[in-house]
Every structure is written in structure tokens, then in C-alpha cells.
Amino acid sequence: xxxxxxxxxxxxxxxxxxxxxxxxxxxxxxxxxxxxxxxxxxxxxxxxxxxxxxxxxxxxxxxxxxxxxxxxxxxxxxxxxxxxxxxxxxxxxxxxxxxxxxxxxxxxxxxxxxxxxxxxxxxxxxxxxxxxxxxxxxxxxxxxxxxxxxxxxxxxxxxxxxxxxxxxxxxxxxxxxxxxxxxxxxxxxxxxxxxxxxxxxxxxxxxxxxxxxxxxxxxxxxxxxxxxx
Amino acid sequence: xxxxxxxxxxxxxxxxxxxxxxxxxxxxxxxxxxxxxxxxxxxxxxxxxxxxxxxxxxxxxxxxxxxxxxxxxxxxxxxxxxxxxxxxxxxxxxxxxxxxxxxxxxxxxxxxxxxxxxxxxxxxxxxxxxxxxxxxxxxxxxxxxxxxxxxxxxxxxxxxxxxxxxxxxxxxxxxxxxxxxxxxxxxxxxxxxxxxxxxxxxxxxxxxxxxxxxxxxxxxxxxxxxxxxxxxxxxxxxxxxxxxxxxxxxxxxxxxxxxxxxxxxxxxxxxxxxxxxxxxxxxxxxxxxxxxxxxxxxxxxxxxxxxxxxxxxxxxxxxxxxxxxxxxxxxxxxxxxxxxxxx
Numbered sequence: 001x002x003x004x005x006x007x008x009x010x011x012x013x014x015x016x017x018x019x020x021x022x023x024x025x026x027x028x029x030x031x032x033x034x035x036x037x038x039x040x041x042x043x044x045x046x047x048x049x050x051x052x053x054x055x056x057x058x059x060x061x062x063x064x065x066x067x068x069x070x071x072x073x074x075x076x077x078x079x080x081x082x083x084x085x086x087x088x089x090x091x092x093x094x095x096x097x098x099x100x101x102x103x104x105x106x107x108x109x110x111x112x113x114x115x116x117x118x119x120x121x122x123x124x125x126x127x128x129x130x131x132x133x134x135x136x137x138x139x140x141x142x143x144x145x146x147x148x149x150x151x152x153x154x155x156x157x158x159x160x161x162x163x164x165x166x167x168x169x170x171x172x173x174x175x176x177x178x179x180x181x182x183x184x185x186x187x188x189x190x191x192x193x194x195x196x197x198x199x200x201x202x203x204x205x206x207x208x209x210x211x212x213x214x215x216x217x218x219x220x221x222x223x224x225x226x227x228x229x
Numbered sequence: 230x231x232x233x234x235x236x237x238x239x240x241x242x243x244x245x246x247x248x249x250x251x252x253x254x255x256x257x258x259x260x261x262x263x264x265x266x267x268x269x270x271x272x273x274x275x276x277x278x279x280x281x282x283x284x285x286x287x288x289x290x291x292x293x294x295x296x297x298x299x300x301x302x303x304x305x306x307x308x309x310x311x312x313x314x315x316x317x318x319x320x321x322x323x324x325x326x327x328x329x330x331x332x333x334x335x336x337x338x339x340x341x342x343x344x345x346x347x348x349x350x351x352x353x354x355x356x357x358x359x360x361x362x363x364x365x366x367x368x369x370x371x372x373x374x375x376x377x378x379x380x381x382x383x384x385x386x387x388x389x390x391x392x393x394x395x396x397x398x399x400x401x402x403x404x405x406x407x408x409x410x411x412x413x414x415x416x417x418x419x420x421x422x423x424x425x426x427x428x429x430x431x432x433x434x435x436x437x438x439x440x441x442x443x444x445x446x447x448x449x450x451x452x453x454x455x456x457x458x459x460x461x462x463x464x465x466x467x468x469x470x471x472x473x474x475x476x477x478x479x480x481x482x483x484x485x486x487x488x489x490x491x492x493x494x495x496x497x498x499x500x501x502x503x504x505x506x507x508x509x510x511x512x513x514x515x516x517x518x519x520x521x522x523x524x525x526x527x528x529x530x531x532x533x534x535x536x537x538x539x540x541x542x543x544x545x546x547x548x549x550x551x552x553x554x555x556x557x558x559x560x561x562x563x564x565x566x567x568x569x570x571x572x
Contacts, residue, residue, distance in 0.1 A: 129320035136283060137333040137381065138310040147332075151323055 007201030014206040021182070022191075022206055029187040032100055032174070033167040036107035040115050041160055043108075048119025048159070049149055063120065069113035074172030081106035082176055098179040103187075106173045111163035118162065122155030123148060154225055161222045168214055233297030235261040235389060235421050236282060241291035243281055252277045252445040254291075259423070261388070264415050266436035267425040270455070274445045275425035276317065279391045282423060283314035310337070314391040318398070319378030321366040326356070329366065330381045350380040353413060355406035372403025379407060383414055389421040390414065396428055404428070408435045430521060433530065443489065448572065452494035452530070452543050456480075456569070458487035467510070467566060473536030479510040480569045489572045494543035496568040499531065499552055500561040510566040515540065517558050522546070533562050 014022045051063060083089050085096040085105070096102035130151055134144045149156070171189035178185030180194055188207045195204040236259040244251045252274040259265065259282075267275045280286045281293065284300060292299050295308050313333075322329050330347045348358035354376040361373070369377060375395065382390060390411065396404040412435060414420045425442075426432040432439060441449045456470060460483045463469040469477040480490055503512055515535035522529055529549045531542045540562050554560065 127320055129316065129318065130322075132285065132316060133320040133322075135285065135309070136314045136316065137336070138306075138313070138385065139336050140306065143336045147322065154323075 003201055004205075007205045010202035011204075011206035011209060014203060015209065019203075019206075022203055024183050025186050025188050025191040025207060026210055028100065028185060029168060029189070032103045032107060032178075032187060033164060035101065035104035036111060036167050037160065037164045039104065039108040040112045040163055044112050044115025044159075044163075045119050045149075045156060047112075048116040048156075049123055049145075051116060052120035052123030053145065053148060063117075066113045066117045066120070070117055072110060072113065074110060074170045075176065077106050077110045078173045078176030081109065081173070085177070097177065098181060098185060100178075100185060103174055103178040103185060106177045107167050107170065110170060110173060111166050114163040114166060115159050118159030119152070119156050122152040122159065125155075126151055157225050158222060161218055161225070165215060165218050168218075169211065232261075233294070234258040235263070235296060237294040237297075239292050239294070241281070241288050241293065243277060243286060243288045245277075250274070250277075250445060252281070254278070254447060257447065259421065261421055262415075262419040264422040264436040264438065265424070266432040266439040267423065267442050268427070268429050268432060268439055269442040273443045275442045276393050278442060278447075279314060279393050279423060279425055282389070283312055283391050284309060285314065310385070311388040312391065313382045313385055313387040313389075315378055315382055315393065315395055317394045319375060321369075321374055321377060323366055325362070325366075326351070326364050326369070326377050327358075327362045329377055330384055333381060333385045346384055347380075350384045351377075353383060353410045354380045355402075355409075356380070370400070372399035375399045376403055376406060376410075379410060383410065386418060387420060389423065392422075392424045392426075394426055395424065396426060396431055404431055411435060430519060433521065443572065446572075448491065449493075452541060454492040454494060454497070454540050455572075456490040456492060456538070458483065458485070458489065460486055460488065472513070472538065476513050476536045478513065479566045481566055481571075484571055490569040491572055492540070492564060492569055494530065494541040496564050497540055497542040498563045499533070499542050499544070499554065500563055501552055503561055505563065509563050512561050512563045513540075514559065514561050517554055517556050517560055519556060520549070520554060533560060535562055 051059065051066070081102070082097070085091045085094065085102055087097070096105060126148060130148065131144060134147055139147065169189065171193055174180070174185070174187045174190045175193065178187065178190065180186050180190040188211050192204045192207050192211075195201070195207075236257075238254050238257040240256075241254040242251060250272065267278065269275055277286065281288060284293075287301075292301075294300070295311070300308055322332060327347055330350060331343050334343050334346065347362065351358050351361060356373060356376055361377075366374070375398075379392075379395065392411065395407050399407070408431060411422055411424070415422050422436060424432060424436055429439075439450060439452075440447050441453055441455070443455060456478060458470070460468040460470050460480060463477070463479060466482065468480050468482055470480065471477055483490070500512065503514070505512060513535045515533040517531060518534045518539060519532040520529060527546075528543055529546050531544065531549065531554055533540050533542060542562060552560070
């Protein structure tokens with residue numbers, strides 16, 4: 001088991017000496033997950049709000065689909081997006097395969113159901129008295145909708161944080177769409193997979209520590225948000 | 230020409246579901262500046278009437294006129310903004326007290342002097358701005374939350390302020406502050422008040438007129454006793470209702486065993502002994518549980534527990550003085566069977 005201990009020590013050296021290869025993977029990960037989370041929030045919060053707030057035909061079916069996609073396997077998203085953005089695919093001309101925006105696009109699809117479903121649930125589970133109260137205070141339809149999303153803000157933030165956690169930790173999409181290209185699309189998770197396969201534990205452990213720290217920060221934010229209520 | 234009343238209800242019928250509970254009011258005017266309390270049992274229609282008057286519900290039949298204009302559907306925005314209702318168990322926004330109270334002004338686009346107005350209405354409900362303005366919604370007791378909810382409606386200076394059970398779950402001090410606040414706005418701004426409450430004593434000190442709402446109908450001006458069934462046959466072609474301790478109320482034959490009888494408080498006399506010269510069917514011993522002066526009318530309301538139900542007797546203060554009524558005193562309530570009317 002010596003190799004684990006020495007790997008851990010060398011991991012610390014890599015992190016604290018600012019090893020460029022290690023930091024490249026970290027920065028790529030943050031780039032991709034930030035892009036995908038922003039895109040999924042822009043689409044998902046209004047989408048989830050509409051799904052939770054309004055009554056319309058097909059709402060139940062859309063909700064069921066969205067809830068099912070919460071458990072979407074990353075490799076399925078990878079396969080699907082690969083088919084679309086590879087040169088033969090309908091979006092092949094954009095040259096997205098093996099690029100950061102390509103991975104971000106696929107990750108957006110992965111976490112979108114999380115944002116949509118959790119936002120819809122947040123809006124649905126608001127107190128029924130809220131609407132009546134706003135009406136009795138003289139609010140119009142637009143003001144009621146706006147205040148409703150504001151009342152759901154803590155739960156919506158929780159949705160965002162949950163989605164972010166999923167984005168930074170997935171490996172399937174990054175591997176299939178990104179191609180694990182060094183200095184370019186290699187992320188924390190694909191790097192760990194590769195280095196471990198090579199028997200290079202140091203960088204794997206270093207990146208594992210970073211990933212765990214990120215998860216810790218994300219969870220700390222969640223806990224703080226919950227406590228604010 | 231006299232101005233149109235604030236509300237005119239005409240041939241109003243409201244039903245929950247197809248054969249559910251119905252409220253029906255053939256004719257009712259509520260003058261601007263009136264102060265009206267609604268009492269009656271749960272499910273009798275008090276809340277429904279308030280929701281109709283707040284235009285949160287739409288009657289199936291008949292019409293509600295507001296300031297002489299017929300209101301249909303959800304009502305137009307200017308009418309909706311002239312009326313506000315404080316529902317039972319109010320909801321506060323997940324924000325500070327200040328933001329809750331200022332919300333109504335904010336959505337009306339008012340920006341001038343908001344802070345002063347908020348401080349003023351909070352003062353009216355006994356919540357000093359300095360202490361409470363920045364508290365979060367979850368840092369308030371039930372009574373404080375209720376008063377914040379009231380303040381957020383007072384700040385709108387509504388023409389009509391409707392309150393549904395405002396004291397149902399609050400502490401006595403909050404109940405007192407709520408009374409002070411609404412009596413104050415009624416006197417100062419001539420706000421029309423409609424208040425539904427179980428607490429008749431609280432209500433009597435808060436409004437100047439009381440209607441009883443029972444079984445979907447407005448049945449009187451509040452000094453009535455309601456005597457629900459079941460009734461059973463008694464000798465001399467009379468019927469009776471059993472009370473605790475073998476006591477009974479004797480009544481003329483009811484339409485149904487479960488019918489409710491109405492007994493005006495002014496028809497109930499009190500005696501200090503059982504012995505009477507006059508022949509009265511009902512002379513029932515009881516204990517005085519409460520009494521207070523109806524300040525607007527100048528007579529005394531005396532409540533007597535006669536075994537499970539409380540009977541209200543309304544009399545002039547001189548008569549009460551003569552009888553030396555005191556809470557806790559044993560007394561006989563007396564009323565002829567013919568004083569009962571069937572609903």
C-alpha cells in the first residue's frame with residue numbers, strides 16, 4: 001500500500017507547486033461546469049416554473065419525462081450528443097466534438113432535468129395561501145408570478161447547487177464528447193480515470209482531493225442556504 | 230338622491246360543488262363606513278360571505294354591486310384594490326416585516342414615504358418599527374405574524390377591510406391590539422369593516438353591529454341564541470331538548486328533530502330564584518359566565534351557562550343592577566316556549 005501513501009504525498013506537491021497539467025484539468029472542469037450550469041439555469045428555471053405554476057394539457061406527461069431523466073446515464077447523453085455533433089451528425093458543421101463547448105452542451109442536457117424538476121417541485125410545494133394573499137394585496141398576474149419565484153428562491157438555489165454537483169462529478173460525457181485531450185478537454189474526472197489506468201496515482205489523488213473539496217464547498221453552500229430559511 | 234351603498238347584494242347564491250353547502254342572501258346593503266361583525270357556527274357561511282365580498286369567489290346566481298357598479302368575475306383591478314381581506318391563518322412572504330408590509334405599496338408603484346407609512350401602520354398594531362421592521366418572517370410569534378399581516382392591509386387604506394377570524398389563534402394581547410387597530414381605522418378613515426369571529430365578546434367591542442350567519446343565511450342582528458337539535462317529544466304537545474344535569478329546554482313542535490331554534494336575547498329574562506308568579510315554561514338554573522356592556526347600544530349582554538350551552542340575555546343596565554348579576558352567580562334564565570322561532 002506504499003504507493004498510495006507516496007501518491008498522496010506527491011499529490012500534495014503537485015497541488016502546492018502549481019503543476020500546470022493538474023491545474024489545466026481543474027480549470028477545464030470549472031469552465032465546462034460553469035458553462036453548462038449557467039445554460040441549464042437559463043433554460044431550466046423558467047421551464048420548471050412554467051411546469052410547476054401553470055396548468056396545461058400534457059403537463060403531467062412532461063413532468064414524468066423530466067422526473068425520469070433525473071436518472072439519465074451520462075453515457076446515454078454522451079452517445080446521443082456524439083451522434084448529433086460528430087461530423088456526420090446534423091450539428092456536425094459546428095465542429096463541437098472534442099471541444100469545451102461540446103462537453104458543456106452535453107452536460108447542460110444532463111443537468112437540465114434536475115433544474116426543471118426541482119424548480120417545478122419548489123413552485124408546486126409553495127403554500128397555497130401565497131397566491132390568495134398576493135391577490136388580496138392587489139397583485140396582478142405578473143406580480144404574482146414574480147413573487148412566486150421569489151418565494152421559491154431557496155429551493156431553486158438548492159436545485160442549482162444539486163445540478164452543479166452532478167456536472168462537476170460526471171465522467172462519461174467528458175470522456176466521450178471531450179475525448180480527454182490533454183491541455184484542452186481533459187477534466188478532473190477524465191484525468192483521474194486515465195492516470196489511475198496508467199498506475200499514476202499521484203495526479204489521480206491530487207485531482208480527487210480537488211474534486212472532493214469542490215463537492216464539500218458545494219455542500220457547504222447547500223447547508224448554509226437551508227439554514228437561512 | 231342618496232349615494233349607492235358600498236355593497237349591495239341581490240339574490241345572491243353561492244354553492245360549493247353541485248349539491249354542496251350553499252349561501253343565499255336575498256338582499257343586503259352594506260353602507261360605506263359600516264362596522265359589521267359576523268358570528269355563527271363553523272361552516273355556517275361567514276368565511277364564504279367574506280370571500281364573496283372580497284371578490285375571491287364568484288356567486289353562481291345573483292350579483293354583488295360595489296359602489297353601485299355590478300362586479301362580475303374576478304372583478305376589475307381597481308375594485309380588487311379597494312377591498313382587502315385578511316384570511317384565516319394569514320401567510321407572510323419569506324422576507325422581512327418591512328418588506329411584507331410595504332409589498333402592497335411596492336406593487337402599486339408607490340415609492341414616496343414608504344418607510345414612514347410602514348412605521349405608522351406597524352405602530353398601529355403595536356409593533357414598533359425599530360424593533361420589528363427588520364425581523365424575518367420566521368422570527369415572529371403567531372400573534373405578531375397576524376398583526377404584520379393586518380398592518381400590510383391597513384397600509385393600503387382600503388375602502389373595505391374584511392377580516393376572517395383575526396383572533397382565532399393569537400394571544401390576548403394581539404387580540405387587543407387588533408381590536409384597537411381596526412376600531413381606530415374605522416373611526417379615523419371611515420373604513421368599512423366586516424369581521425367574522427367566534428369570539429363574540431371580542432367582536433362586540435370591535436364592531437357596532439353583529440349579524441348571525443347560520444346555515445348559509447343571515448338570520449339576525451346578533452343578539453340571538455341558536456338552540457340546535459335534537460329535540461324530543463314532551464307532554465302537553467311540546468318538545469324538549471335535554472341539557473346537562475337533567476335540565477331541559479321546552480319548545481313548541483319543531484319542523485324536524487334536528488331543527489335549530491332561534492331565541493332573542495331580549496326575550497330572555499333572569500331571576501334570582503326559581504319561584505315565579507307568571508307561568509313560564511322555561512325557568513332553567515345556570516351560572517353567569519360573562520357579562521359586558523354593549524357600548525354602541527347601551528345595554529348589557531349577560532351570558533349564562535345552563536348546562537352545556539350558553540344563553541345570552543340582553544337587558545337594560547338598571548334591571549341588571551337590580552338583580553345584582555355577577556359572573557359566577559347562580560341565576561335562573563326564563564323565557565316562554567313561544568319565544569322560540571324555528572329556522
